[in-house]
Amino acid sequence: MRAALLALLLTSVAFAQDKPKPAPPTAPPGEAMIEAYFQAKVKAIADNCLTDLTTKEAWEKKRPELRKQFLDMMGLWPLPEKTPLNAKVTGTVDGEGFTVEKLVFESRPGLYVTANVYKPKAPSAGKLPAILYVCGHGNVVEKGVSYGSKVSYQYHPAWFAAHGYVCIILDTLELGEIPGEHHGTYSKKQWWWQSVGYTPGGVELWNAIRALDYLETRPDVDMKRVGVTGRSGGGATSWWVLAADDRPACFVPVAGIVDLHSHVCEGDTERLKKGVVAGHCDCMYMVNAHRWDFPLVAALAAPKPLLLGNSDADDIFPVPGYRRLADKVSKVYKLYGAEDKFQLLETKGPHKDTPELRIGNNRWMNRWLKNDTTTKVEDDLPPKLTPQQLKVLDKIPDNAINAKVPDVLYMPVSIAIPENAEEAKAWWPKKREELLKELTATSFRAWPAKPEGLNPRWLAGEMRFGKFCNYQFESEPGADFTINLGTAQSTDPKQLVIEVGTITPSSQKDADSATFAFHPRGTNKTLWAEHVSVPETQIRRRFPLIGETWESGQVWDVRRAVQAIGTIDEFKKLPIELRGEGPMAIVALYAALYEPSVTKLTLVNPPASFRDPASPAFLGAAKILDHPHAVAMAAATKTVHLKGIAEADRPKWEWAARLQQRTGAKSLTIDAPQGK
Numbered sequence: 001m002r003a004a005l006l007a008l009l010l011t012s013v014a015f016a017q018d019k020p021k022p023a024p025p026t027a028p029p030g031e032a033m034i035e036a037y038f039q040a041k042v043k044a045i046a047d048n049c050l051t052d053l054t055t056k057e058a059w060e061k062k063r064p065e066l067r068k069q070f071l072d073m074m075g076l077w078p079l080p081e082k083t084p085l086n087a088k089v090t091g092t093v094d095g096e097g098f099t100v101e102k103l104v105f106e107s108r109p110g111l112y113v114t115a116n117v118y119k120p121k122a123p124s125a126g127k128l129p130a131i132l133y134v135c136g137h138g139n140v141v142e143k144g145v146s147y148g149s150k151v152s153y154q155y156h157p158a159w160f161a162a163h164g165y166v167c168i169i170l171d172t173l174e175l176g177e178i179p180g181e182h183h184g185t186y187s188k189k190q191w192w193w194q195s196v197g198y199t200p201g202g203v204e205l206w207n208a209i210r211a212l213d214y215l216e217t218r219p220d221v222d223m224k225r226v227g228v229t230g231r232s233g234g235g236a237t238s239w240w241v242l243a244a245d246d247r248p249a250c251f252v253p254v255a256g257i258v259d260l261h262s263h264v265c266e267g268d269t270e271r272l273k274k275g276v277v278a279g280h281c282d283c284m285y286m287v288n289a290h291r292w293d294f295p296l297v298a299a300l301a302a303p304k305p306l307l308l309g310n311s312d313a314d315d316i317f318p319v320p321g322y323r324r325l326a327d328k329v330s331k332v333y334k335l336y337g338a339e340d341k342f343q344l345l346e347t348k349g350p351h352k353d354t355p356e357l358r359i360g361n362n363r364w365m366n367r368w369l370k371n372d373t374t375t376k377v378e379d380d381l382p383p384k385l386t387p388q389q390l391k392v393l394d395k396i397p398d399n400a401i402n403a404k405v406p407d408v409l410y411m412p413v414s415i416a417i418p419e420n421a422e423e424a425k426a427w428w429p430k431k432r433e434e435l436l437k438e439l440t441a442t443s444f445r446a447w448p449a450k451p452e453g454l455n456p457r458w459l460a461g462e463m464r465f466g467k468f469c470n471y472q473f474e475s476e477p478g479a480d481f482t483i484n485l486g487t488a489q490s491t492d493p494k495q496l497v498i499e500v501g502t503i504t505p506s507s508q509k510d511a512d513s514a515t516f517a518f519h520p521r522g523t524n525k526t527l528w529a530e531h532v533s534v535p536e537t538q539i540r541r542r543f544p545l546i547g548e549t550w551e552s553g554q555v556w557d558v559r560r561a562v563q564a565i566g567t568i569d570e571f572k573k574l575p576i577e578l579r580g581e582g583p584m585a586i587v588a589l590y591a592a593l594y595e596p597s598v599t600k601l602t603l604v605n606p607p608a609s610f611r612d613p614a615s616p617a618f619l620g621a622a623k624i625l626d627h628p629h630a631v632a633m634a635a636a637t638k639t640v641h642l643k644g645i646a647e648a649d650r651p652k653w654e655w656a657a658r659l660q661q662r663t664g665a666k667s668l669t670i671d672a673p674q675g676k
Contacts (some may be wrong), residue, residue, distance in 0.1 A: 030526035034539065035265075036478050038275075041446075041546040042264050049293035050328045056335040059302075066300060070243050073286040075202035075410075083109055087214055089117075093389045096382040097121055098161035102392040103168070107210040108409070110401035111203070114177040114392040115211065116150050117168045118161035119220065127222035129369040130215055131160045131167040132241070132248065134208055136232030137182075137281070139175035140387050147387035148176045153234070153353075154390065158382045159362060164370070166221050168211055172233065172283070173203045177393050178402040182281040185541050193282070194549055195610040195622040196410040200283040203405055204233075205240040212247050223247060225369045229361055231255050231309075231353055236284045243300040250368040251301055252361045254309035255351060256284075258321025259328075260293045264542050266318060277545065278538045279316035289445060289619050291547035295328035302329075303336035305368040309357050311349040319346075341368075355379040412609060412626055417659055424662040432633050435625050436593060443618040446548035447556050452477055456564045473564035475521070475557045482525065483561055484517040495600075496565060496576045500558055500591075501584030504604065513577075516565065520557035520587065522550055544619060551587060551616030558591035566597055575599040583607065586616050586627060592634050601634055605644040608652035632656040635668040642670040 053059060071077040087105040094100075101117040120128070138152030148171035157167035173180035182200045184190035193199070208228070215221045227250040230238045235256020242251045263285075264275040286292075298306070306329075310322050326344045333342040345364075347356040359379050366372040401408045415431070418424045452474070459470040459482075471483045483498075493514035500518055522528055528539055543549045558578070565571055577600035580588035585606035592598040607615040610622040625633075634640050635656065642653065653670055660668050 028527040030522060030528035033479060033526060034522070034528040037476070038264050038542060038546065040478065042261050045260055045291050045546065046293050049295055050299060050331065053331055053335060059332065059335055063300065066296065067244065069290040069292075070286070070297065070300070073197075073199075073289055073292070074205055074240065074244070075197050075199055075287065076206060076244075080108060080206065082210070082213065085210060085214055085217075087217070090392050090394075093385060094121065095158055095385055096162070098158060098382065100385070100390065102390065103214075104392050105210065105214055107203075107207045108401075110397075110399045110408070111207075111405065112178055112393075112397060112400050112402060113207045113210070114148055114150070114171045115168055116154070116157065116390055116392070117166065118157035119166045120161055120164055123220065124164065128164060128166050128220055129225035129227070129365075130218075130221045130223075131157070131165050131365065132208060132211055132215070132226065132228045133157050133160075133167055133169040134204065134228070134230035134234040134237040134241070135170060135172050135175070136230060136234040137172070137175055142387060145391075146175075146177055146179055147391050148172075150176075151387045151390050153231075154384060155381045156229070156358070156361075158384075159358070159380070160365070162380075162382050163362070163366075165365075166215075166218065168215060170207055170211055173200050173207070173402060173405065174281075174283070176402070177391065178396050178400050180402040180405060182283045184282055184406070186281050186537070189537070189613065190406075191540070191549075191617040192610050192612075192615065192622065193406060194287065194544055194617040194619055195615075196406065197287050197289070197620040197623055198406045198410055199285055199287050200281075200405075201236065201240060201285060204237045204283055205244055208237055208241045209245055212241075212245060216247075225249055227251065227365045227369050229254065229365070231357070232351070233281070233283055235309075239294075239297050240286075242304070242306070243297045248304070250305045250365060252307045252309060252364050254353075254357055254361065255311065255314055255317050257294055257298065257308070257325065258317050259295060259325045260545060261324070262318050262321025263294075264545050266321065275538075275542060276316045276318065276321075277541050278535075285545065287619060288545050288547050289442065291446065293328075295325045298325060298329045299332040302332045303338035303341055305341045305364065306333075307343050307345055307360065307364040309345040309347075309360060311347050311351065311354065311357070313349060314351040316351055322346075410622070412611065413623060413629075415625070415629060415655070417655070417662055421662055421664065424659070425664070428632075428636070428659065428663055432636055435629065435633060438624050439593075439618075439621060442624060443621040444548075444552055444555070445619075446546065446552065448476060451560075454560060454564050454567065456567045471516075471564065471568070473560060475560040479521065479526075479557075481518070481520070481557060481561065483565065485514065493571070493574060496571055496574050498558075498561060498565065498576060498578050500578060500580040500588040501582075503579055503581050514571065514574075516561075518558065518561045520554035520561075522554070547619070549617045549619055551583075552618045554587045554616070555590045555618075558587055559594055562591070562595045562597060577602060579604070581605060583614050583616050589627070589630055589634060590618070592638060593630065596637070598638060600639045600641070602641045602643060603631075606642065608649060628653050628655040631668065632659045635660065635665065638667065640668045642668070644673045645670050647672060 085105040089101045091102045098118050103115045135149035135153050138149045140147040140151040150169045157169045160167040174182035184193045226248045228238050228241050228248045229252040231254035235253040238253035239257050263277050345360040363377040418427050454473040456473040469485050494512040497513045497515045540550050576598045578588040579602040581604040585603035
């Protein structure tokens with residue numbers, strides 16, 4: 001029996017040894033290219049960040065424009081109207097040494113902020129220093145009821161109140177008593193957020209600004225002695241506040257910032273090896289259209305007291321990232337001779353709210369808001385209150401917009417066409433030029449100002465006509481692309497056709513055309529996703545951090561493909577038609593706006609709006625125009641053919657058709673699907 005068992009075990013071992021090991025996942029063909037691309041783009045931005053510091057006066061002169069750029073990237077420029085707060089205290093509760101007021105206010109009409117205001121139970125005479133505490137991601141939910149993140153972080157305001165401060169603590173948009181959304185691009189594929197320039201970080205910033213407005217109304221608060229702090233997501237919001245508002249006097253953001261390189265290119269674990277962006281939701285980011293590195297955000301605090309807190313084993317805020325940032329920011333403080341007002345507090349531990357971080361935070365506030373450097377600060381936390389004691393609302397107000405903020409506040413753009421035909425004819429060329437200029441400056445700002453050579457070449461060993469062959473070029477340095485010249489073509493073509501992406505086969509034969517197939521970045525042979533370590537979503541989220549989108553790069557690639565084909569001697573003077581289907585129809589459309597050699601567009605079933613889930617995203621473009629406006633812009637100089645437009649979708653293109661009718665142009669046709 002024992003011999004049989006031994007034989008069985010030996011056989012099992014043999015089988016186990018013979019069984020081939022599973023092959024490691026194969027990286028997509030374009031992954032190395034896109035990683036090198038991100039490295040180069042981030043380096044260019046970092047090399048331009050705070051490297052031109054000369055004098056305090058020169059820096060001060062820049063600050064107003066920098067603040068405007070920052071607010072623009074937070075979706076808050078021009079600043080919204082400061083509508084009535086309608087602040088209401090719904091109840092109070094006593095803790096050990098403090099009292100809590102349960103507060104709700106409207107930062108904008110229907111945008112409710114639930115908060116708790118902690119104050120000393122027996123305050124001293126006169127006005128008190130105050131703290132704005134902005135929460136991170138720590139919601140408390142019991143039996144399906146959301147009590148907000150203010151419950152998780154209550155020991156911070158409790159400590160401040162017990163030690164002589166008034167402290168207001170805010171729920172976040174997503175993790176509050178009225179749930180909103182922080183994960184539009186992180187997990188919901190709402191890429192149109194990029195097109196409208198929306199970030200929930202802008203909502204958190206605006207709520208914090210309005211909380212400062214509320215503090216101004218309180219007779220017990222000394223507005224000259226206000227500090228701002230928070231950790232993780234609240235750390236990020238603390239940075240946003242210091243860059244946007246002059247009222248606070250002191251800041252302690254904890255675990256809320258690293259430099260751009262860390263976010264896009266660097267991480268300490270396998271999960272994050274391609275950049276820590278994968279560990280952060282959308283509220284942690286501005287829409288980086290002006291191509292900032294994060295030290296520039298921090299530098300806007302100078303010369304106010306600023307303590308940067310972090311832990312040395314925090315895998316979503318890596319040590320090199322915040323150290324590099326601190327090094328750059330310290331140079332701005334040096335301009336003011338205020339080196340003692342900027343310090344880095346680095347403690348042992350992971351991404352966790354440690355006692356060491358809390359003590360350092362509290363000591364910093366005492367020093368700069370109370371001028372107290374002698375009192376020994378301990379982590380003497382008062383007993384916690386229950387979630388039920390801290391809840392502000394019995395029910396969600398009927399007019400609350402918290403769950404649909406971007407839909408309500410970022411409506412599709414409307415452009416009115418003059419009613420009179422002659423006025424419309426005179427108006428449209430100027431309006432078209434204005435739209436194109438604004439689109440270039442806003443959505444396509446990241447395109448190379450001085451493009452390098454295309455380096456076009458036929459691939460060796462391939463026949464050029466009548467047989468399949470490839471023509472290669474460089475869209476940008478290190479970004480090599482191939483144009484495929486198809487076999488179904490004339491040997492003496494009268495026009496060129498570039499099919500952008502995959503096109504549904506058509507019964508139409510182009511007997512007098514040379515047809516090319518081109519796949520822009522991130523598709524076909526440059527596919528960079530579908531790999532376990534780097535999901536496509538996290539690749540797409542990195543693009544706005546370098547001031548572009550995946551699809552704005554695709555538009556550039558199509559432009560360069562058109563230019564590359566124009567270098568082929570046999571085709572130099574031939575007109576070019578671009579064809580695209582679905583999302584690629586929109587990529588082709590916007591590329592054609594910039595390329596005069598494109599004389600015709602065939603767009604098959606294009607999405608009609610940036611809000612369409614199938615639509616490409618371009619940073620801030622939806623604040624300027626929508627796709628029907630772009631179609632009309634193209635039709636001003638080209639023949640445009642929309643195909644496969646369902647009857648139910650035809651009204652979506654009405655604006656372009658109405659402009660054509662008003663101006664008497666006939667360059668746009670809109671076809672229903674075949675058989676209709």
